[in-house]
Amino acid sequence: MRAPGGSEVAVGDVLLSVESVSLSFGGVNAVSDVSFDIRKGEIRAIIGPNGAGKTSMLNVINGFYQPQQGRITFKGETRTKMRPYEAARGGIARTFQNVALFRGMTALDNIMAGRSLKMTKGFVWQLLRYGPAMAEEVAHRRRVEEIIDFLKIQEIRRTPVGRLPYGLQKRVELGRALAMEPELLLLDEPMAGMNMEEKEDMSRFVLDVNDHYGTTIALIEHDMGVVMDLSDRVVVLDHGIKIADGTPDEVKNNQAVIEAYLGVAH
Amino acid sequence: MHLLYMIFIDPFVQMGSAPDLLAQTLWEGLVGGMLYALIALGFVLIFKASGVFNFAQGIMVVFAALTFVGLNDVGLNAFLALGLTIVVMFGLAFAIERSVLRPLVNQPDIILFMATFGITYFLIGFGEFVFGGDPKVMETENLFLPKGSVTYHTLGGIVQLQKLDVAAVIVASVMVAGLAVFFSKTRIGRALRAVADSHSAALSVGISLEQIWVIVWFAAGLVALVTGIFWGARSDVSFALEIIALKALPVLILGGFTSIPGAIVGGLIIGVGEKLGEFYWGPLVGGGTDAWFAYVIALVFLLFRPQGLFGERIIERV
Numbered sequence: 399m400r401a402p403g404g405s406e407v408a409v410g411d412v413l414l415s416v417e418s419v420s421l422s423f424g425g426v427n428a429v430s431d432v433s434f435d436i437r438k439g440e441i442r443a444i445i446g447p448n449g450a451g452k453t454s455m456l457n458v459i460n461g462f463y464q465p466q467q468g469r470i471t472f473k474g475e476t477r478t479k480m481r482p483y484e485a486a487r488g489g490i491a492r493t494f495q496n497v498a499l500f501r502g503m504t505a506l507d508n509i510m511a512g513r514s515l516k517m518t519k520g521f522v523w524q525l526l527r528y529g530p531a532m533a534e535e536v537a538h539r540r541r542v543e544e545i546i547d548f549l550k551i552q553e554i555r556r557t558p559v560g561r562l563p564y565g566l567q568k569r570v571e572l573g574r575a576l577a578m579e580p581e582l583l584l585l586d587e588p589m590a591g592m593n594m595e596e597k598e599d600m601s602r603f604v605l606d607v608n609d610h611y612g613t614t615i616a617l618i619e620h621d622m623g624v625v626m627d628l629s630d631r632v633v634v635l636d637h638g639i640k641i642a643d644g645t646p647d648e649v650k651n652n653q654a655v656i657e658a659y660l661g662v663a664h
Numbered sequence: 665m666h667l668l669y670m671i672f673i674d675p676f677v678q679m680g681s682a683p684d685l686l687a688q689t690l691w692e693g694l695v696g697g698m699l700y701a702l703i704a705l706g707f708v709l710i711f712k713a714s715g716v717f718n719f720a721q722g723i724m725v726v727f728a729a730l731t732f733v734g735l736n737d738v739g740l741n742a743f744l745a746l747g748l749t750i751v752v753m754f755g756l757a758f759a760i761e762r763s764v765l766r767p768l769v770n771q772p773d774i775i776l777f778m779a780t781f782g783i784t785y786f787l788i789g790f791g792e793f794v795f796g797g798d799p800k801v802m803e804t805e806n807l808f809l810p811k812g813s814v815t816y817h818t819l820g821g822i823v824q825l826q827k828l829d830v831a832a833v834i835v836a837s838v839m840v841a842g843l844a845v846f847f848s849k850t851r852i853g854r855a856l857r858a859v860a861d862s863h864s865a866a867l868s869v870g871i872s873l874e875q876i877w878v879i880v881w882f883a884a885g886l887v888a889l890v891t892g893i894f895w896g897a898r899s900d901v902s903f904a905l906e907i908i909a910l911k912a913l914p915v916l917i918l919g920g921f922t923s924i925p926g927a928i929v930g931g932l933i934i935g936v937g938e939k940l941g942e943f944y945w946g947p948l949v950g951g952g953t954d955a956w957f958a959y960v961i962a963l964v965f966l967l968f969r970p971q972g973l974f975g976e977r978i979i980e981r982v
Contacts (some may be wrong), residue, residue, distance in 0.1 A: 460868065462867070482867035482868060482873075483867065483872045484872075485870075486867075486868065486869060486870025487870055490866065492867070492868050493866065494865065494868070498862045498864055498865035498868070499861070499865060500857060500858045500860075500861035500862060500865060500866075501861050501862075502860070502861055503854070503857055503858070503861065506855055507857075509855060510851075511854050511855065511858045511866075511869055511871070512869045514851055514852075514854070514858075514869055514870055515870040516853055516872050517851045517871070531850065531851075532889065535850075535851075574865075574869060575868075576870075577869075578869060578870065580770055640950070655688060
């Protein structure tokens, strides 16, 4: 199923570009005049110290926040305002910094919820739970089981996610985003609060998703080792301003980045 | 001593010596409880999806019943009137979403709560404007609902069941079962529970909050219509019915604000408890217990289970 609007983007071309976006909350600038792009098929990292505006940037991309200025072009379509619902329909999925799962539901139902947009059978059929709605339910369940296998969470399928340990919750959340079959996957600190082993697992999954499904990924991460290993290109924000943009090696040696992270004597 | 005997012993002696009266009281309690449960169910649906305590649920019952009776009185066939009322309830859900919920999105819950007061008074005024303020009679036989009663000679006496009450229990059970399956097994049901758990996560997977809100308010409207028809048939349809919404409060306290089974069980407990209290303990205080007994039951429950029967356990992280 193709997402509505927009055209296909070839691997390596710009999938999403952010042009001089500014966002402020009652006089506090969260993001000021930031521009960068994300190319199809790459893993793009957004890094920066606390309060740099990384999550705000992600929220702008998936429509949670409406920037006061600037434009966003996704799959060749330029817009200034978009709602989360439209972003999701367009093929943008995301995870959250503090895991936002549907806590009362099982892992399976959480991931099934990710298929909401792909399931189209009407209200009445669903009320009857019969005919086309049943067939649809079965077909989507099959896809979800594939994702469950992919993420190796078969055993916890039926567990209410509120009871799962943090690392597994993060994995279920990734599964829910994958169930949307997104073109662009936004990961907000996918490895925050994890131990070394969990981080390695999650890194593996991120690479596999990129490789296996060809999904373009933009991720926010604090662990520099992880960022350097995973990402193709890195954009660095500090106090809402973009201070560097390039390959991990370029960014690592950039003076402004070193100062932002280590502080600088005035 | 005599008082203690009257409170703790005598009622149970009476229950044992006249089991037919006990059965009759229990049955009436169950029927009343089923209707309380339906009202509470309307609250739970909306509370789950939007975190709003919908004060207007009571007036929605009245409004649905009035619309149905009004359309029937104009001479429409009862089933056509029923269908049209359902359309009106959908329109109401749609209008509330557009004009109240959407502009107030992301506001604190208390603001939305106050907004439901606004909806209540709007519906009272609008209802009186369209249908007039006089009480109306609910003609249920046009809907092929049975009339009269059946009498069983059993338990050493007689137990009399109103056929309408039997129908109410059946219809309510079917509706509750249908809603339960709908909300646990279908995409829209999943979306509803998703919205209940986390607004932002629901938005991120492309669930439209607006659509879900219309659906739950519509579902609450349907529940209100069924409640209104059966409750209206027992007394008559007037704005005084609106206060039955307050009877839903003890039910919700008992059942928890987020649990559909809780609403049902809570409703039945309150209904049965109220009738038993009225019949066996009421004479001790000179009757009139039905106005307050339900709240006492809820209060006693609160002392032991503040989260309600089925409410999610409150775990405070320090």
